[in-house]
Amino acid sequence: MPDRVYPDGTSGPFPAPPTTDTDQSGREIEYRVVEKFAGEALEDTVEMYVEFDPTDRAQGIPPTGEERIRNWLEAIAESSVNVVARHGEDVVGHAVLVPDVDDPAAVGDVGEIEWELAIFVLQAYQESGIGTQLLKHLLGHADELGIRHVWLTVERWNTPAIALYERVGFEPTGTESFEQEMGILLE
Amino acid sequence: MNVLLGLAGSDESITALRRTIDRTSEIGDDLTVAVLEKADTERSQEEMYRQAEKLLSEAEVDAELERLQGDPGASLVDYAEQGEFDQLVIGGGTISPMGKIQLGSLTEFVLLNAPTTVKLVR
Numbered sequence: 591m592p593d594r595v596y597p598d599g600t601s602g603p604f605p606a607p608p609t610t611d612t613d614q615s616g617r618e619i620e621y622r623v624v625e626k627f628a629g630e631a632l633e634d635t636v637e638m639y640v641e642f643d644p645t646d647r648a649q650g651i652p653p654t655g656e657e658r659i660r661n662w663l664e665a666i667a668e669s670s671v672n673v674v675a676r677h678g679e680d681v682v683g684h685a686v687l688v689p690d691v692d693d694p695a696a697v698g699d700v701g702e703i704e705w706e707l708a709i710f711v712l713q714a715y716q717e718s719g720i721g722t723q724l725l726k727h728l729l730g731h732a733d734e735l736g737i738r739h740v741w742l743t744v745e746r747w748n749t750p751a752i753a754l755y756e757r758v759g760f761e762p763t764g765t766e767s768f769e770q771e772m773g774i775l776l777e
Numbered sequence: 778m779n780v781l782l783g784l785a786g787s788d789e790s791i792t793a794l795r796r797t798i799d800r801t802s803e804i805g806d807d808l809t810v811a812v813l814e815k816a817d818t819e820r821s822q823e824e825m826y827r828q829a830e831k832l833l834s835e836a837e838v839d840a841e842l843e844r845l846q847g848d849p850g851a852s853l854v855d856y857a858e859q860g861e862f863d864q865l866v867i868g869g870g871t872i873s874p875m876g877k878i879q880l881g882s883l884t885e886f887v888l889l890n891a892p893t894t895v896k897l898v899r
Binding site: 648649650651653662665666686688689690691706707708743767768769 | 873874875876877878879880881882884885
């Protein structure tokens with residue numbers, strides 16, 4: 591059973607990928623599930639994080655430097671759920687859920703465990719609605735898989751990010767410290 | 778340097794204890810170890826006290842060892858204010874499944890309220 595507190599009510603429904611739409615700057619953006627986070631899909635995402643401005647790092651992630659970025663993504667690749675935003679050939683946003691268990695291979699029902707969420711959008715693509723869409727599509731895909739409990743932490747002073755999470759249905763949970771913990775319950 | 782180490786019952790506290798002992802033997806700082814009363818930790822105050830006693834004696838480091846009662850943050854900061862310490866050391870920072878670093882409320886309280894420089898051992 592989940593350790594954390596979740597909202598009483600559920601959120602959703604959310605759109606499921608794949609979707610293509612136009613962002614607020616007129617760019618055509620595709621939201622797509624990454625079934626296997628390896629090979630080219632992994633490399634394209636590594637490339638996005640190499641381009642990522644370190645001023646937008648949060649609580650130590652993404653790491654900096656190609657090797658450390660690749661190690662981080664490979665470490666979470668195996669059992670994570672990934673949705674990316676693509677503009678043409680490039681990955682410009684990445685949203686991911688990681689199971690909060692010691693042994694992901696032993697998980698029977700994904701709806702019984704908790705999943706930690708993170709989302710990053712490349713600076714040139716921020717403030718154009720991509721983050722909201724990407725987040726909704728990750729939750730839509732999670733819902734399809736049967737995932738119910740999703741949590742995250744966000745730096746308490748990051749009000750734009752907190753506002754984004756609240757818009758889709760996340761609620762503040764847990765004790766307050768430097769990071770605000772938030773949770774959402776899917777249908 | 779006159780160093781005060783605050784220990785709760787977490788694994789991070791054990792790391793902080795080991796590193797501080799290593800540094801004390803190397804540099805020859807004056808060390809005081811305050812064992813805090815904190816609920817919901819891996820080790821009780823008594824277990825932590827005995828662990829500190831054991832590691833200090835194994836390393837042949839001569840340190841003051843104290844138990845502090847009451848709220849862990851407030852009692853540690855209060856103790857730091859009573860003495861003449863140059864630095865307050867605590868362990869903190871856990872890693873989430875995603876790889877995010879998370880600092881707890883005790884860490885935040887000590888960083889914001891301590892009268893001295895605070896060293897956070899990760």
